Amino acid sequence: MINIRHILNISAVGAIAILATACGGEKKKSQGELDAQAEVFEKAEHELIEEIDKVVHDMPPPSEVPYLLMATGADFNGDIINSTDNASKYFNSADKAAMNLGAYATDIGYLSSYDQVQDALTYMETSQKLADQIGISSAFELDLMERFEKNLGNKDSLANLINYSMEVAEKKLEETDRLQMVALVLSGSYIEGLYLSVMVLDTYPEDLLPAAQRDLILEPIVRVIIDQKKSLDDIIHLLKDLESDPIIADVIAEFDILKELYKEDVGDIDQRIADQDPTLKLDKALLIDIITEVKRIRGDMVK
Template identity: 85%
Template sequence: MMNVRHILNFFAVGALLFLVAACGDDKKKSKGELEAEAEVFEEAENQLIEEIDKVVHDMPPPSEVPYMLMATGADFNADIINPVENAKKYYNSADKAAMNLGAYASDIGYLSSYDQVQDALKYMEASQKLADQIGISSAFELEMMERFEKNLGNKDSLANLINYAMEVAEQKLEETDRLQMVALVLSGSYIEGLYLSVMVLDTYPEDLLPEESKNLILEPIVRVIIDQRKSLEDITQLLKDLESDPIIADVIAEFDILKELYKEDLKNIDERIKNQDPTLKLDKELLVDIIKEVKRIRGEMVQ
Protein backbone atom coordinates (compact mmCIF):
# COMPACT_ATOMS: atom_id res chain seq x y z
CA MET A 1 0.00 0.00 0.00
CA MET A 2 1.30 3.47 -0.86
CA ASN A 3 2.70 5.35 2.16
CA VAL A 4 0.19 7.97 3.30
CA ARG A 5 2.82 10.69 3.47
CA HIS A 6 3.50 10.14 -0.22
CA ILE A 7 -0.21 10.45 -0.90
CA LEU A 8 -0.46 13.74 0.95
CA ASN A 9 2.61 15.06 -0.83
CA PHE A 10 0.98 14.05 -4.08
CA PHE A 11 -2.10 16.04 -3.10
CA ALA A 12 -0.02 19.13 -2.41
CA VAL A 13 1.99 18.93 -5.63
CA GLY A 14 -1.12 18.20 -7.66
CA ALA A 15 -2.96 21.16 -6.21
CA LEU A 16 -0.02 23.49 -6.89
CA LEU A 17 0.29 22.36 -10.49
CA PHE A 18 -3.41 22.82 -10.98
CA LEU A 19 -3.26 26.44 -9.75
CA VAL A 20 -0.23 27.25 -11.87
CA ALA A 21 -1.90 25.84 -14.95
CA ALA A 22 -5.12 27.69 -14.24
CA CYS A 23 -3.40 31.05 -13.76
CA GLY A 24 -0.66 30.72 -16.34
CA ASP A 25 -2.71 30.45 -19.53
CA ASP A 26 -6.22 30.59 -20.86
CA LYS A 27 -6.35 27.02 -22.07
CA LYS A 28 -9.14 25.03 -20.53
CA LYS A 29 -8.75 21.39 -19.75
CA SER A 30 -10.95 18.94 -21.53
CA LYS A 31 -13.73 17.12 -19.73
CA GLY A 32 -11.72 13.91 -20.02
CA GLU A 33 -8.65 15.48 -18.39
CA LEU A 34 -10.71 16.84 -15.51
CA GLU A 35 -12.37 13.48 -14.97
CA ALA A 36 -8.99 11.73 -14.99
CA GLU A 37 -7.65 14.17 -12.38
CA ALA A 38 -10.74 13.65 -10.23
CA GLU A 39 -10.22 9.89 -10.39
CA VAL A 40 -6.60 10.24 -9.26
CA PHE A 41 -7.57 12.43 -6.30
CA GLU A 42 -10.38 10.09 -5.31
CA GLU A 43 -8.11 7.07 -5.51
CA ALA A 44 -5.48 8.76 -3.34
CA GLU A 45 -8.08 9.73 -0.75
CA ASN A 46 -9.43 6.19 -0.68
CA GLN A 47 -5.93 4.84 -0.10
CA LEU A 48 -5.53 7.21 2.84
CA ILE A 49 -8.80 5.98 4.36
CA GLU A 50 -7.71 2.37 3.80
CA GLU A 51 -4.52 3.11 5.75
CA ILE A 52 -6.57 4.47 8.65
CA ASP A 53 -8.92 1.50 8.50
CA LYS A 54 -5.92 -0.85 8.72
CA VAL A 55 -4.68 0.88 11.86
CA VAL A 56 -8.19 0.73 13.33
CA HIS A 57 -8.42 -2.97 12.50
CA ASP A 58 -5.01 -3.78 13.99
CA MET A 59 -5.58 -1.86 17.23
CA PRO A 60 -7.44 -3.61 20.06
CA PRO A 61 -11.03 -2.33 20.40
CA PRO A 62 -11.75 -0.12 23.44
CA SER A 63 -13.10 -3.00 25.51
CA GLU A 64 -10.27 -5.47 24.88
CA VAL A 65 -7.50 -4.21 27.18
CA PRO A 66 -9.89 -3.53 30.12
CA TYR A 67 -11.33 -7.03 29.72
CA MET A 68 -7.83 -8.55 29.78
CA LEU A 69 -7.09 -6.60 32.97
CA MET A 70 -10.24 -7.95 34.61
CA ALA A 71 -9.35 -11.47 33.46
CA THR A 72 -6.04 -11.30 35.39
CA GLY A 73 -8.00 -11.08 38.64
CA ALA A 74 -6.93 -7.50 39.40
CA ASP A 75 -9.47 -5.64 41.53
CA PHE A 76 -11.54 -2.77 40.18
CA ASN A 77 -10.12 0.68 40.95
CA ALA A 78 -12.46 3.62 40.35
CA ASP A 79 -9.64 6.13 40.90
CA ILE A 80 -7.76 5.30 37.71
CA ILE A 81 -10.43 6.23 35.14
CA ASN A 82 -10.95 9.77 33.82
CA PRO A 83 -13.74 11.30 35.99
CA VAL A 84 -16.95 11.73 34.04
CA GLU A 85 -17.19 15.29 35.39
CA ASN A 86 -14.14 16.19 33.30
CA ALA A 87 -16.16 15.96 30.07
CA LYS A 88 -17.31 19.59 30.33
CA LYS A 89 -13.67 20.71 30.21
CA TYR A 90 -13.37 19.41 26.65
CA TYR A 91 -16.42 21.08 25.13
CA ASN A 92 -14.52 24.08 23.76
CA SER A 93 -11.83 22.08 21.98
CA ALA A 94 -12.62 19.61 19.21
CA ASP A 95 -9.16 18.04 19.56
CA LYS A 96 -9.57 17.51 23.31
CA ALA A 97 -13.12 16.25 22.80
CA ALA A 98 -11.88 13.70 20.23
CA MET A 99 -9.04 12.38 22.39
CA ASN A 100 -11.16 12.09 25.50
CA LEU A 101 -14.02 10.49 23.58
CA GLY A 102 -11.50 7.75 22.86
CA ALA A 103 -10.40 7.74 26.50
CA TYR A 104 -13.97 7.41 27.75
CA ALA A 105 -14.53 4.48 25.38
CA SER A 106 -11.72 2.60 27.15
CA ASP A 107 -13.09 3.68 30.54
CA ILE A 108 -16.53 2.34 29.59
CA GLY A 109 -14.87 -0.94 28.65
CA TYR A 110 -13.16 -1.00 32.06
CA LEU A 111 -16.39 -0.20 33.94
CA SER A 112 -18.38 -2.76 31.97
CA SER A 113 -15.78 -5.47 32.53
CA TYR A 114 -16.22 -5.06 36.28
CA ASP A 115 -20.04 -4.79 36.15
CA GLN A 116 -20.02 -1.10 37.12
CA VAL A 117 -22.97 -0.68 34.82
CA GLN A 118 -24.64 2.46 36.17
CA ASP A 119 -21.36 4.36 35.98
CA ALA A 120 -20.80 2.95 32.48
CA LEU A 121 -24.14 4.46 31.44
CA LYS A 122 -23.07 7.87 32.79
CA TYR A 123 -19.90 7.63 30.70
CA MET A 124 -21.95 6.73 27.63
CA GLU A 125 -24.01 9.88 28.16
CA ALA A 126 -20.85 11.97 28.54
CA SER A 127 -19.44 10.37 25.39
CA GLN A 128 -22.59 11.34 23.52
CA LYS A 129 -21.97 14.99 24.45
CA LEU A 130 -18.32 14.79 23.39
CA ALA A 131 -19.35 13.20 20.10
CA ASP A 132 -21.72 16.11 19.58
CA GLN A 133 -18.80 18.53 20.03
CA ILE A 134 -17.05 17.01 17.00
CA GLY A 135 -20.23 16.65 14.95
CA ILE A 136 -20.84 12.90 15.18
CA SER A 137 -23.60 12.68 17.76
CA SER A 138 -25.32 10.09 15.56
CA ALA A 139 -22.68 7.59 16.69
CA PHE A 140 -24.43 7.71 20.08
CA GLU A 141 -27.98 8.12 18.82
CA LEU A 142 -31.02 7.41 20.98
CA GLU A 143 -31.37 3.81 19.77
CA MET A 144 -27.76 3.07 20.72
CA MET A 145 -28.22 4.58 24.17
CA GLU A 146 -31.42 2.60 24.71
CA ARG A 147 -29.71 -0.63 23.67
CA PHE A 148 -26.85 0.09 26.07
CA GLU A 149 -29.28 0.72 28.94
CA LYS A 150 -31.26 -2.45 28.20
CA ASN A 151 -28.07 -4.55 28.29
CA LEU A 152 -26.66 -3.23 31.56
CA GLY A 153 -26.68 -6.74 33.01
CA ASN A 154 -24.66 -8.26 30.16
CA LYS A 155 -21.02 -7.20 30.09
CA ASP A 156 -20.35 -8.90 26.75
CA SER A 157 -23.18 -6.98 25.09
CA LEU A 158 -21.98 -3.72 26.64
CA ALA A 159 -18.48 -4.34 25.31
CA ASN A 160 -19.82 -5.02 21.83
CA LEU A 161 -21.98 -1.89 21.93
CA ILE A 162 -19.16 0.49 22.91
CA ASN A 163 -16.89 -1.08 20.28
CA TYR A 164 -19.65 -0.63 17.70
CA ALA A 165 -20.30 2.98 18.76
CA MET A 166 -16.63 3.83 18.24
CA GLU A 167 -16.60 2.13 14.84
CA VAL A 168 -19.58 4.28 13.83
CA ALA A 169 -17.86 7.42 15.17
CA GLU A 170 -14.71 6.69 13.15
CA GLN A 171 -16.80 5.98 10.04
CA LYS A 172 -18.70 9.26 10.42
CA LEU A 173 -15.45 11.19 10.71
CA GLU A 174 -14.01 9.47 7.65
CA GLU A 175 -17.13 10.27 5.63
CA THR A 176 -16.68 13.98 6.36
CA ASP A 177 -12.92 13.94 5.67
CA ARG A 178 -12.00 14.66 9.30
CA LEU A 179 -9.25 12.10 9.36
CA GLN A 180 -7.27 14.00 12.00
CA MET A 181 -10.20 13.59 14.38
CA VAL A 182 -10.17 9.82 13.72
CA ALA A 183 -6.48 9.69 14.63
CA LEU A 184 -7.06 11.65 17.84
CA VAL A 185 -9.95 9.40 18.92
CA LEU A 186 -7.69 6.40 18.35
CA SER A 187 -4.86 8.08 20.26
CA GLY A 188 -7.09 8.79 23.23
CA SER A 189 -8.45 5.25 23.36
CA TYR A 190 -4.95 3.81 23.04
CA ILE A 191 -3.32 5.89 25.76
CA GLU A 192 -6.21 5.39 28.19
CA GLY A 193 -6.10 1.61 27.74
CA LEU A 194 -2.34 1.66 28.30
CA TYR A 195 -2.76 3.94 31.32
CA LEU A 196 -5.30 1.60 32.91
CA SER A 197 -2.83 -1.23 32.45
CA VAL A 198 0.12 0.55 34.04
CA MET A 199 -2.01 1.84 36.91
CA VAL A 200 -3.34 -1.63 37.74
CA LEU A 201 0.29 -2.75 37.83
CA ASP A 202 1.61 0.28 39.71
CA THR A 203 -1.07 0.42 42.41
CA TYR A 204 -1.18 -3.27 43.24
CA PRO A 205 -0.61 -3.64 47.02
CA GLU A 206 2.96 -4.59 47.81
CA ASP A 207 2.18 -6.68 50.90
CA LEU A 208 -1.11 -8.31 49.92
CA LEU A 209 0.44 -11.57 48.73
CA PRO A 210 3.80 -13.35 48.87
CA GLU A 211 6.14 -12.23 46.12
CA GLU A 212 5.77 -15.37 44.01
CA SER A 213 1.97 -15.33 44.15
CA LYS A 214 1.86 -11.62 43.36
CA ASN A 215 4.08 -12.06 40.32
CA LEU A 216 1.76 -14.77 38.98
CA ILE A 217 -1.08 -12.23 39.02
CA LEU A 218 0.91 -9.29 37.67
CA GLU A 219 2.89 -11.04 34.92
CA PRO A 220 -0.10 -11.12 32.51
CA ILE A 221 -0.55 -7.37 33.02
CA VAL A 222 3.12 -6.80 32.22
CA ARG A 223 2.61 -8.80 29.04
CA VAL A 224 -0.46 -6.69 28.15
CA ILE A 225 1.71 -3.55 28.41
CA ILE A 226 4.55 -5.09 26.40
CA ASP A 227 2.12 -6.13 23.67
CA GLN A 228 0.99 -2.52 23.13
CA ARG A 229 4.23 -1.74 21.25
CA LYS A 230 2.80 -2.60 17.82
CA SER A 231 -0.26 -0.40 18.25
CA LEU A 232 1.99 2.46 19.39
CA GLU A 233 4.10 2.12 16.23
CA ASP A 234 1.02 2.05 13.99
CA ILE A 235 -0.80 4.99 15.50
CA THR A 236 2.35 7.15 15.65
CA GLN A 237 2.99 6.53 11.96
CA LEU A 238 -0.62 7.37 11.16
CA LEU A 239 -0.36 10.68 13.03
CA LYS A 240 2.83 11.53 11.14
CA ASP A 241 1.18 10.78 7.81
CA LEU A 242 -1.66 13.23 8.44
CA GLU A 243 -1.57 16.99 8.09
CA SER A 244 -0.30 18.30 11.40
CA ASP A 245 -1.76 20.85 13.78
CA PRO A 246 -0.39 21.85 17.23
CA ILE A 247 -2.30 19.13 19.08
CA ILE A 248 -1.27 16.37 16.67
CA ALA A 249 2.33 17.60 16.76
CA ASP A 250 2.28 17.39 20.57
CA VAL A 251 0.84 13.87 20.53
CA ILE A 252 3.47 12.75 18.02
CA ALA A 253 6.24 14.16 20.22
CA GLU A 254 4.87 12.35 23.28
CA PHE A 255 4.43 9.07 21.44
CA ASP A 256 7.94 9.27 19.97
CA ILE A 257 9.35 9.53 23.50
CA LEU A 258 7.27 6.55 24.58
CA LYS A 259 8.47 4.56 21.57
CA GLU A 260 12.09 5.18 22.54
CA LEU A 261 11.43 4.06 26.10
CA TYR A 262 9.83 0.86 24.83
CA LYS A 263 12.83 0.32 22.58
CA GLU A 264 15.39 0.88 25.34
CA ASP A 265 13.66 -0.70 28.32
CA LEU A 266 12.44 -3.77 26.45
CA LYS A 267 15.51 -4.42 24.32
CA ASN A 268 15.66 -8.06 23.24
CA ILE A 269 12.56 -8.81 25.31
CA ASP A 270 10.96 -11.03 22.66
CA GLU A 271 14.10 -13.12 22.31
CA ARG A 272 14.49 -13.41 26.08
CA ILE A 273 10.87 -14.52 26.51
CA LYS A 274 11.18 -17.00 23.64
CA ASN A 275 14.39 -18.46 25.09
CA GLN A 276 12.91 -18.53 28.60
CA ASP A 277 15.76 -16.46 29.97
CA PRO A 278 16.00 -17.45 33.67
CA THR A 279 17.22 -13.96 34.59
CA LEU A 280 14.16 -12.25 33.11
CA LYS A 281 11.50 -11.11 35.57
CA LEU A 282 8.29 -9.79 34.02
CA ASP A 283 7.50 -7.33 36.79
CA LYS A 284 6.97 -3.63 37.38
CA GLU A 285 10.69 -2.89 37.58
CA LEU A 286 11.01 -3.77 33.90
CA LEU A 287 8.62 -0.94 32.99
CA VAL A 288 9.51 1.88 35.40
CA ASP A 289 10.34 4.44 32.69
CA ILE A 290 7.36 3.45 30.52
CA ILE A 291 4.96 3.71 33.46
CA LYS A 292 6.23 7.19 34.29
CA GLU A 293 5.89 8.40 30.71
CA VAL A 294 2.41 6.94 30.22
CA LYS A 295 1.25 8.71 33.39
CA ARG A 296 2.62 12.00 32.09
CA ILE A 297 1.04 11.71 28.64
CA ARG A 298 -2.31 10.71 30.06
CA GLY A 299 -2.18 13.53 32.63
CA GLU A 300 -1.81 16.09 29.86
CA MET A 301 -4.58 14.46 27.82
CA VAL A 302 -7.25 14.66 30.53
CA GLN A 303 -6.36 18.03 32.09
Protein backbone atom coordinates (compact mmCIF):
# COMPACT_ATOMS: atom_id res chain seq x y z
CA MET A 1 0.00 0.00 0.00
CA ILE A 2 1.29 3.41 -0.89
CA ASN A 3 2.19 5.54 2.14
CA ILE A 4 0.63 8.87 1.21
CA ARG A 5 0.97 10.26 4.72
CA HIS A 6 4.64 11.02 4.13
CA ILE A 7 3.95 13.04 0.98
CA LEU A 8 3.41 16.80 1.10
CA ASN A 9 -0.03 17.68 -0.19
CA ILE A 10 0.20 20.14 -3.08
CA SER A 11 -2.92 21.91 -1.85
CA ALA A 12 -1.30 22.49 1.50
CA VAL A 13 1.81 23.83 -0.18
CA GLY A 14 -0.40 26.17 -2.21
CA ALA A 15 -1.93 27.43 1.02
CA ILE A 16 1.53 28.13 2.37
CA ALA A 17 2.27 30.13 -0.78
CA ILE A 18 -0.86 32.22 -0.35
CA LEU A 19 -0.07 32.86 3.29
CA ALA A 20 3.47 33.83 2.43
CA THR A 21 2.22 36.27 -0.19
CA ALA A 22 -0.25 37.80 2.24
CA CYS A 23 2.46 38.31 4.81
CA GLY A 24 4.82 39.80 2.24
CA GLY A 25 3.29 43.25 2.72
CA GLU A 26 4.25 43.24 6.36
CA LYS A 27 7.82 42.06 5.99
CA LYS A 28 9.93 41.65 2.91
CA LYS A 29 11.21 38.11 2.55
CA SER A 30 14.95 37.57 2.64
CA GLN A 31 16.56 35.72 -0.25
CA GLY A 32 17.20 32.81 2.10
CA GLU A 33 13.51 32.58 3.00
CA LEU A 34 12.51 32.75 -0.67
CA ASP A 35 14.99 30.01 -1.52
CA ALA A 36 13.62 27.87 1.32
CA GLN A 37 10.07 28.30 0.01
CA ALA A 38 11.16 27.39 -3.50
CA GLU A 39 12.84 24.29 -2.13
CA VAL A 40 9.64 23.24 -0.33
CA PHE A 41 7.60 23.64 -3.53
CA GLU A 42 10.16 21.73 -5.59
CA LYS A 43 10.32 18.91 -3.04
CA ALA A 44 6.53 18.59 -2.91
CA GLU A 45 6.27 18.40 -6.68
CA HIS A 46 9.13 15.90 -6.94
CA GLU A 47 7.55 13.64 -4.32
CA LEU A 48 4.18 13.79 -6.04
CA ILE A 49 5.75 12.84 -9.38
CA GLU A 50 7.45 9.92 -7.65
CA GLU A 51 4.05 8.91 -6.26
CA ILE A 52 2.48 9.03 -9.73
CA ASP A 53 5.32 6.94 -11.13
CA LYS A 54 4.75 4.34 -8.41
CA VAL A 55 1.02 4.17 -9.12
CA VAL A 56 1.74 3.82 -12.84
CA HIS A 57 4.20 1.02 -12.07
CA ASP A 58 1.77 -0.82 -9.77
CA MET A 59 -1.29 -0.45 -12.00
CA PRO A 60 -1.91 -2.94 -14.79
CA PRO A 61 -0.97 -1.37 -18.15
CA PRO A 62 -3.83 -0.65 -20.60
CA SER A 63 -3.34 -3.96 -22.40
CA GLU A 64 -3.30 -6.24 -19.34
CA VAL A 65 -6.96 -6.47 -18.30
CA PRO A 66 -8.18 -6.93 -21.90
CA TYR A 67 -5.60 -9.68 -22.36
CA LEU A 68 -6.78 -11.39 -19.16
CA LEU A 69 -10.35 -11.25 -20.44
CA MET A 70 -9.33 -12.80 -23.74
CA ALA A 71 -7.37 -15.48 -21.89
CA THR A 72 -10.51 -16.56 -20.00
CA GLY A 73 -12.08 -17.55 -23.32
CA ALA A 74 -14.69 -14.78 -23.23
CA ASP A 75 -15.96 -13.85 -26.70
CA PHE A 76 -15.20 -10.48 -28.23
CA ASN A 77 -17.98 -7.91 -27.84
CA GLY A 78 -17.48 -4.73 -29.84
CA ASP A 79 -20.53 -3.10 -28.26
CA ILE A 80 -18.90 -2.64 -24.86
CA ILE A 81 -16.00 -0.37 -25.87
CA ASN A 82 -16.31 3.40 -26.12
CA SER A 83 -17.19 4.31 -29.70
CA THR A 84 -14.80 6.62 -31.51
CA ASP A 85 -17.93 8.53 -32.58
CA ASN A 86 -17.95 9.94 -29.04
CA ALA A 87 -14.51 11.52 -29.38
CA SER A 88 -15.81 14.84 -30.73
CA LYS A 89 -17.66 15.35 -27.42
CA TYR A 90 -14.33 15.48 -25.58
CA PHE A 91 -12.54 18.02 -27.74
CA ASN A 92 -13.75 21.04 -25.75
CA SER A 93 -12.76 19.66 -22.34
CA ALA A 94 -9.18 18.78 -21.44
CA ASP A 95 -10.40 16.77 -18.44
CA LYS A 96 -12.80 14.70 -20.56
CA ALA A 97 -10.13 14.29 -23.23
CA ALA A 98 -7.64 12.99 -20.65
CA MET A 99 -10.02 10.47 -19.09
CA ASN A 100 -11.20 9.15 -22.43
CA LEU A 101 -7.66 9.00 -23.79
CA GLY A 102 -7.07 6.53 -20.96
CA ALA A 103 -10.30 4.71 -21.84
CA TYR A 104 -9.40 4.45 -25.52
CA ALA A 105 -5.96 3.08 -24.60
CA THR A 106 -7.66 0.21 -22.77
CA ASP A 107 -10.08 -0.25 -25.67
CA ILE A 108 -7.12 -0.55 -28.04
CA GLY A 109 -5.74 -3.25 -25.77
CA TYR A 110 -9.09 -5.05 -25.94
CA LEU A 111 -9.29 -4.79 -29.73
CA SER A 112 -5.69 -5.92 -30.16
CA SER A 113 -6.15 -8.89 -27.83
CA TYR A 114 -8.94 -10.16 -30.07
CA ASP A 115 -7.09 -9.40 -33.33
CA GLN A 116 -9.47 -6.58 -34.28
CA VAL A 117 -6.48 -4.82 -35.73
CA GLN A 118 -8.05 -2.41 -38.22
CA ASP A 119 -10.39 -1.10 -35.54
CA ALA A 120 -7.42 -0.83 -33.17
CA LEU A 121 -5.67 1.38 -35.72
CA THR A 122 -8.75 3.62 -35.94
CA TYR A 123 -8.73 3.93 -32.15
CA MET A 124 -5.03 4.83 -32.22
CA GLU A 125 -5.78 7.63 -34.69
CA THR A 126 -8.60 8.88 -32.46
CA SER A 127 -6.31 8.74 -29.43
CA GLN A 128 -3.82 10.88 -31.31
CA LYS A 129 -6.49 13.55 -31.73
CA LEU A 130 -7.37 13.45 -28.03
CA ALA A 131 -3.69 13.65 -27.10
CA ASP A 132 -3.44 16.74 -29.26
CA GLN A 133 -6.32 18.29 -27.28
CA ILE A 134 -4.30 18.08 -24.08
CA GLY A 135 -1.03 19.12 -25.72
CA ILE A 136 0.81 15.79 -25.89
CA SER A 137 0.39 14.80 -29.51
CA SER A 138 4.05 13.72 -29.53
CA ALA A 139 2.98 10.68 -27.48
CA PHE A 140 1.36 9.45 -30.71
CA GLU A 141 3.92 10.81 -33.16
CA LEU A 142 4.17 9.55 -36.73
CA ASP A 143 6.91 7.01 -35.96
CA LEU A 144 4.76 5.30 -33.31
CA MET A 145 1.71 5.24 -35.59
CA GLU A 146 3.77 3.71 -38.38
CA ARG A 147 5.15 1.05 -36.02
CA PHE A 148 1.63 0.27 -34.86
CA GLU A 149 0.42 -0.14 -38.45
CA LYS A 150 3.38 -2.35 -39.37
CA ASN A 151 2.68 -4.67 -36.40
CA LEU A 152 -1.05 -5.16 -36.93
CA GLY A 153 -0.55 -8.91 -37.15
CA ASN A 154 1.36 -9.16 -33.87
CA LYS A 155 -0.84 -8.62 -30.81
CA ASP A 156 2.10 -8.70 -28.40
CA SER A 157 3.84 -5.90 -30.28
CA LEU A 158 0.61 -3.90 -30.42
CA ALA A 159 0.16 -4.29 -26.66
CA ASN A 160 3.70 -3.10 -26.05
CA LEU A 161 3.21 -0.10 -28.33
CA ILE A 162 -0.02 1.10 -26.70
CA ASN A 163 1.51 0.66 -23.24
CA TYR A 164 4.56 2.61 -24.40
CA SER A 165 2.44 5.42 -25.85
CA MET A 166 0.66 5.82 -22.52
CA GLU A 167 3.98 5.93 -20.68
CA VAL A 168 5.15 8.68 -23.04
CA ALA A 169 1.87 10.59 -22.55
CA GLU A 170 2.22 10.43 -18.78
CA LYS A 171 5.85 11.60 -18.91
CA LYS A 172 4.97 14.50 -21.22
CA LEU A 173 2.27 15.63 -18.79
CA GLU A 174 4.63 15.33 -15.82
CA GLU A 175 7.26 17.40 -17.61
CA THR A 176 4.76 20.24 -18.05
CA ASP A 177 3.48 20.04 -14.46
CA ARG A 178 0.02 18.82 -15.49
CA LEU A 179 -0.16 16.13 -12.86
CA GLN A 180 -3.96 16.25 -12.67
CA MET A 181 -4.08 15.28 -16.33
CA VAL A 182 -1.86 12.27 -15.60
CA ALA A 183 -4.22 11.18 -12.82
CA LEU A 184 -7.25 11.54 -15.10
CA VAL A 185 -5.61 9.48 -17.87
CA LEU A 186 -4.89 6.76 -15.29
CA SER A 187 -8.43 6.97 -13.92
CA GLY A 188 -9.97 6.65 -17.38
CA SER A 189 -7.83 3.65 -18.28
CA TYR A 190 -8.62 1.99 -14.95
CA ILE A 191 -12.39 2.43 -15.10
CA GLU A 192 -12.55 1.29 -18.74
CA GLY A 193 -10.69 -1.92 -17.92
CA LEU A 194 -13.01 -2.55 -14.99
CA TYR A 195 -16.05 -1.77 -17.15
CA LEU A 196 -15.00 -4.22 -19.86
CA SER A 197 -14.59 -6.88 -17.17
CA VAL A 198 -18.00 -6.36 -15.58
CA MET A 199 -19.70 -6.20 -18.98
CA VAL A 200 -18.17 -9.49 -20.10
CA LEU A 201 -19.50 -10.97 -16.87
CA ASP A 202 -22.88 -9.24 -17.02
CA THR A 203 -23.67 -10.01 -20.66
CA TYR A 204 -22.69 -13.68 -20.64
CA PRO A 205 -25.74 -15.69 -21.82
CA GLU A 206 -27.73 -17.18 -18.96
CA ASP A 207 -29.12 -20.08 -20.99
CA LEU A 208 -26.01 -21.17 -22.86
CA LEU A 209 -24.74 -23.59 -20.22
CA PRO A 210 -25.90 -25.15 -16.94
CA ALA A 211 -25.37 -22.76 -14.03
CA ALA A 212 -22.50 -24.72 -12.44
CA GLN A 213 -20.58 -24.93 -15.71
CA ARG A 214 -21.24 -21.26 -16.50
CA ASP A 215 -19.98 -20.17 -13.07
CA LEU A 216 -16.82 -22.23 -13.55
CA ILE A 217 -16.11 -20.50 -16.86
CA LEU A 218 -16.82 -17.04 -15.46
CA GLU A 219 -14.86 -17.46 -12.21
CA PRO A 220 -11.58 -16.13 -13.72
CA ILE A 221 -13.40 -12.94 -14.79
CA VAL A 222 -14.80 -12.54 -11.28
CA ARG A 223 -11.24 -12.81 -9.99
CA VAL A 224 -10.06 -10.17 -12.48
CA ILE A 225 -12.69 -7.77 -11.11
CA ILE A 226 -11.87 -8.55 -7.47
CA ASP A 227 -8.16 -8.05 -8.09
CA GLN A 228 -8.78 -4.46 -9.26
CA LYS A 229 -9.55 -3.27 -5.71
CA LYS A 230 -5.82 -2.71 -5.01
CA SER A 231 -5.42 -0.43 -8.05
CA LEU A 232 -8.56 1.45 -7.00
CA ASP A 233 -7.06 2.20 -3.59
CA ASP A 234 -3.87 3.46 -5.22
CA ILE A 235 -5.68 5.79 -7.64
CA ILE A 236 -7.89 7.22 -4.87
CA HIS A 237 -4.82 8.00 -2.73
CA LEU A 238 -3.18 9.69 -5.70
CA LEU A 239 -6.24 11.77 -6.60
CA LYS A 240 -6.65 12.94 -3.02
CA ASP A 241 -3.04 14.09 -2.94
CA LEU A 242 -3.59 16.42 -5.90
CA GLU A 243 -4.88 19.96 -5.81
CA SER A 244 -8.59 19.46 -6.38
CA ASP A 245 -10.72 20.90 -9.14
CA PRO A 246 -14.39 20.03 -9.83
CA ILE A 247 -13.54 17.12 -12.12
CA ILE A 248 -10.98 15.63 -9.72
CA ALA A 249 -13.46 16.05 -6.85
CA ASP A 250 -16.18 14.26 -8.84
CA VAL A 251 -13.88 11.37 -9.71
CA ILE A 252 -12.82 11.01 -6.07
CA ALA A 253 -16.45 10.97 -4.92
CA GLU A 254 -17.39 8.27 -7.43
CA PHE A 255 -14.32 6.16 -6.72
CA ASP A 256 -14.92 6.44 -2.96
CA ILE A 257 -18.38 4.95 -3.45
CA LEU A 258 -16.89 2.11 -5.48
CA LYS A 259 -14.27 1.53 -2.79
CA GLU A 260 -16.98 1.17 -0.15
CA LEU A 261 -18.82 -1.36 -2.32
CA TYR A 262 -15.63 -3.36 -2.72
CA LYS A 263 -15.19 -3.30 1.05
CA GLU A 264 -18.78 -4.41 1.67
CA ASP A 265 -18.97 -7.08 -1.02
CA VAL A 266 -15.47 -8.57 -1.21
CA GLY A 267 -13.53 -6.99 1.65
CA ASP A 268 -12.98 -10.39 3.29
CA ILE A 269 -12.62 -12.37 0.08
CA ASP A 270 -8.90 -13.13 0.44
CA GLN A 271 -9.41 -14.54 3.92
CA ARG A 272 -12.41 -16.61 2.82
CA ILE A 273 -10.41 -18.04 -0.07
CA ALA A 274 -7.49 -18.81 2.26
CA ASP A 275 -9.89 -20.48 4.71
CA GLN A 276 -11.44 -22.47 1.83
CA ASP A 277 -14.88 -21.24 2.89
CA PRO A 278 -17.33 -23.85 1.54
CA THR A 279 -20.11 -21.23 1.21
CA LEU A 280 -18.03 -18.96 -1.05
CA LYS A 281 -19.07 -18.79 -4.69
CA LEU A 282 -17.03 -16.59 -7.02
CA ASP A 283 -19.91 -15.67 -9.27
CA LYS A 284 -21.76 -12.65 -10.63
CA ALA A 285 -24.06 -12.45 -7.57
CA LEU A 286 -21.04 -11.56 -5.44
CA LEU A 287 -20.44 -8.40 -7.48
CA ILE A 288 -23.91 -7.05 -8.30
CA ASP A 289 -23.41 -3.75 -6.45
CA ILE A 290 -19.94 -3.26 -7.93
CA ILE A 291 -21.21 -3.99 -11.44
CA THR A 292 -23.98 -1.40 -11.08
CA GLU A 293 -21.63 1.29 -9.78
CA VAL A 294 -18.97 0.67 -12.44
CA LYS A 295 -21.60 1.04 -15.16
CA ARG A 296 -22.74 4.34 -13.66
CA ILE A 297 -19.21 5.77 -13.36
CA ARG A 298 -18.26 4.72 -16.86
CA GLY A 299 -21.52 6.10 -18.26
CA ASP A 300 -20.68 9.51 -16.79
CA MET A 301 -17.16 9.33 -18.16
CA VAL A 302 -18.02 8.69 -21.81
CA LYS A 303 -21.12 10.87 -22.19
